[in-house]
Amino acid sequence: MTGSLGVALEELDLPSADLGVHTGLAGFGDAWLTGRSEGRLRYAEEGGFLFVSAVVPPSVRYAEAVRALYAELFALTKRVGYPTICRLWHYIGRINGTTADGLETYRDFCVGRALAFEEVGATMPAASAVGSAHEGVSVCLLATRAGALTAIENPLQVPAYRYPGQHGPKSPSFSRATYLRQDAGGTLFLSGTASILGHETAHPGDLAGQLATTFGNVEAVVHERNLARHGVDAGFGLADFDRVTAYVRHADDLAAVEASCRAAFGAGTAVRLLRADLCRSDLLVEVEGVIT
Numbered sequence: 333m334t335g336s337l338g339v340a341l342e343e344l345d346l347p348s349a350d351l352g353v354h355t356g357l358a359g360f361g362d363a364w365l366t367g368r369s370e371g372r373l374r375y376a377e378e379g380g381f382l383f384v385s386a387v388v389p390p391s392v393r394y395a396e397a398v399r400a401l402y403a404e405l406f407a408l409t410k411r412v413g414y415p416t417i418c419r420l421w422h423y424i425g426r427i428n429g430t431t432a433d434g435l436e437t438y439r440d441f442c443v444g445r446a447l448a449f450e451e452v453g454a455t456m457p458a459a460s461a462v463g464s465a466h467e468g469v470s471v472c473l474l475a476t477r478a479g480a481l482t483a484i485e486n487p488l489q490v491p492a493y494r495y496p497g498q499h500g501p502k503s504p505s506f507s508r509a510t511y512l513r514q515d516a517g518g519t520l521f522l523s524g525t526a527s528i529l530g531h532e533t534a535h536p537g538d539l540a541g542q543l544a545t546t547f548g549n550v551e552a553v554v555h556e557r558n559l560a561r562h563g564v565d566a567g568f569g570l571a572d573f574d575r576v577t578a579y580v581r582h583a584d585d586l587a588a589v590e591a592s593c594r595a596a597f598g599a600g601t602a603v604r605l606l607r608a609d610l611c612r613s614d615l616l617v618e619v620e621g622v623i624t
């Protein structure tokens with residue numbers, strides 16, 4: 333299924349897709365073609381940023397393989413001199429399926445990632461984790477060598493890394509956004525954001541309600557007062573987004589989500605829609621984006 337403004341995630345040949353779309357930073361497409369490989373890690377450097385991708389092959393369980401991959405990713409970013417991880421993207425086959433141990437695949441993924449973060453004590457970067465028609469787990473990472481990174485939380489939501497145990501054995505390791513301050517200016521990377529208030533899904537089964545709550549969460553994250561609470565001297569609204577990607581569970585909802593995103597974000601915001609399953613089976617839509 334092709335979204336009216338983009339291609340369905342399952343049609344993207346990640347990670348070789350247009351990486352500039354994912355990072356919101358132009359130029360990775362060409363750099364990627366001349367990128368390097370180190371074992372299962374493929375990476376490219378462009379404009380002071382490092383983009384890495386790797387794939388965990390299909391398995392009946394993922395926790396240990398994800399933990400090990402993350403350990404490799406942390407080691408690579410330090411070794412090649414890009415220690416500041418700004419943003420991660422995860423594309424998980426059968427994300428709402430179950431592992432051989434009866435755990436939802438997404439929750440099993442979260443176990444492995446959390447263990448890797450516990451080992452290194454790294455700042456929680458912005459992230460997204462959505463379903464993919466490709467089996468296995470694809471991970472894309474954006475890191476930089478310069479600048480100050482601030483992890484941002486949303487006053488309307490419990491930090492994901494503090495979700496209670498009802499959402500899985502280990503909570504998801506990500507922040508709601510990261511703000512990167514560099515000499516050239518600031519960049520805000522917004523994590524996948526959905527209709528979750530506190531730690532509960534709001535408006536299950538109601539697309540319009542989920543869209544309204546999602547946009548409200550995005551506004552709360554990027555608002556001047558929230559950024560100031562995190563020591564960031566900046567403030568934004570929905571119209572300030574350079575690009576957003578909306579992940580939509582049901583193909584039949586693509587047109588309605590496109591219309592809502594066009595109404596909510598600015599005329600200058602590039603909107604991309606992808607059909608994808610989401611981290612909770614009761615979520616219908618989620619939005620991520622970049623403000624530069």
Ligand SMILES: C=C(O[C@@H]1C=C(C(=O)O)C=C[C@H]1O)C(=O)O
Binds near residue numbers: 460461462504526
């Ligand atoms: C939508 C949510 O989580 C999703 C899962 C994420 C992950 O596990 O990395 C990050 C953002 C979203 O794609 C949420 O918990 O609010």
